[in-house]
Amino acid sequence: MTNPTTPENPWPVRTVARKIMEYIDRCGWVWVEGQVTQISARPGTGTAFLTLRDPAADLSMSVTCSADMLRAHQPPLTDGARVVLHAKPSYYINRGTLSLRADEIRAVGVGELLARIERLRRLLAAEGLFDPARKRRPPFLPDTVGLITGRASAAEHDVLVNAKARWPAVRFRTENVAVQGALAVPQIVDALSALDRDSTVDVIVIARGGGSVEDLLPFSDETLCRAVAACRTPVVSAIGHEQDTPLLDHVADVRCSTPTDAGKRVVPDVAEETARVRQLRDRARRALHGWVDRERRLLDSLRSRPVLADPFTPLDRRAEQVSALVQRARRAVLRRLDAERSALHATNARLTALGPAATLARGYAVVQRVDPTGHTGVLRSADEAPVGTRLRVRVMDGAVYAVVSGEHDPPVSGGSRGETRA
Structure with a gap:
């Protein structure tokens, strides 16, 4: 690797292959977990071949091991079995392929699987994926129901038949996937993503029939659980029987005990809804008649x-x-x-x-003194009327004017003053 290559001094293929092999050979031994598929151990050969697939992703690697070790393994390995193997990366120089060379294979027992599921259960619960507050209620009457299940499976038949029996007009978009084995999780996640992107799908049902713990392992996979939690469309889980409780049941918005139960719960019963509508109409009719009768009696009472x-x-x-x-x-x-x-x-x-008019009518008169300016004033004493003073004498029917021309007369008997001649 230290010698640089040039167009004039290139490496041959054998040199590149050998250097890659030498580099990979420096890698150490590792423990690897996965699902076994495509097991091949031909009679008379000393090497067995198998494929180790990642259960949560579409990735796989070839594995070689001793045929005697594979035949002696108990219980015998079958496609889909979960194993842990001790292997070392190996580069086959003639074909330019990379594989794992195993010297020990251990089957993952049911107890270990259940312990892993329990640890994952506690982890997801701590993150709040099981919280009832985040669960959504499916619509009362969905436009389209998305169904993820095995092809021509009993679960698909139970969901479709029971849903159409309750609501014949229900529409389904069915995605057939593998429901067990190494391909189950990737296919279910892809189908879930496709249905979630469909705006006409209002609820998604993931259905599978019963099976062993190993068969139901994909529905307790962390990748699938997180995909369901991130789904915007409500998800209904209908896995196995009543006693089967994969982690998907806790993450899904609604858990159904069986696929048959899912077919009954995903849509309403048309007969029940028709009867309910009929009952409501009867109640409304009785209520209206009662109200009309009550108002009529009130009007009759008012009219009486x-x-x-x-x-x-x-x-x-x-x-x-x-x-x-x-x-x-x-x-x-x-x-x-x-x-x-x-x-x-x-x-x-x-x-x-x-009044003065009555006094004047009895023969009295009112004498007024007229000054040079024409103003008048009542004459109260003879001393106020010297000779030459103009006087105005008011009687009952008018007034006459006079001028004082003489001195005072002697006082009359009983009078206090004399008289002035006018």
Whole structure:
């Protein structure tokens, strides 16, 4: 590797292959876990070949081992068996292929599988994937039901038959996948992703019939559980029988005990819904009739009351009361006017008797002094009217003017002053 290559000095293929083999040979021994497929151990040969597949991804590697070791393995290895093997990477220089050379193969027992599932269960629960708060309720009547199941399987038949028996118009989009073995998880995850992208699919059902713990291992796979948790469409799990509880049952939004149960729960029963609608219509009809009868009785009761039976009687009674009040008001006003008129006449008579006009009518006169400016003032004393003073004498029917021309006359008997000649 330290010698650089150039177009003039290239390496031959054998050199490159040998250097790759030398580099890979420096890798150490490792323990690898996977599912065994394509086991080949021909009679008379000392080497057996098999494929080790990753259960959660579409990846595999070729494995070579001693044929005697493979035949002596108990229980005998079968396709889909979960194993742990001790192997070293090996590069086959003639064909340019990479494989694992195993010197020990151990089958993963049921107890170990259950322990791993339990550890994964606690991990997913701690992350909240089992939390009921994150579970979604499937729609009452889905537009299209996505179904992930094995091809021509009893689970597919149970779901389709029971769902169509309950709601004949239900539509399905079925994705047939492997439900056990090394290809199960990748195919189920791909089908789940395809159905989740379909906007017409309202609910997804993952169904499989019963089986052993090894058969149901794909439905406890971490990759599948996380894919279901990330799915935007509600997922219904219908795996195995009532006693089978893979981790998928805890992650899914709805768990059904069997595929038959899933077919019954994914859609409503048309007969039950028709009966329910009929019952609701009968209840609505009875409620409406009861309300109409109650309102009719109320109207009859209102119409039987005197105020509605003869509405003019209260009006006539009120009209009579108004007329009586009007008469009383008129009489009160007339009495008040008569009293005020009498009081006015009496006041007028008193004013007439006390006024100066009545005094003048008895022969008296009012003498006023007129000054040069034309102003007048009542003459109260003879001393206020020297000779030449102009006087205005008011009598009952008018006034005359005079001028003082003489001195005071002697006082009359009983008088306090004399008289002035005008």
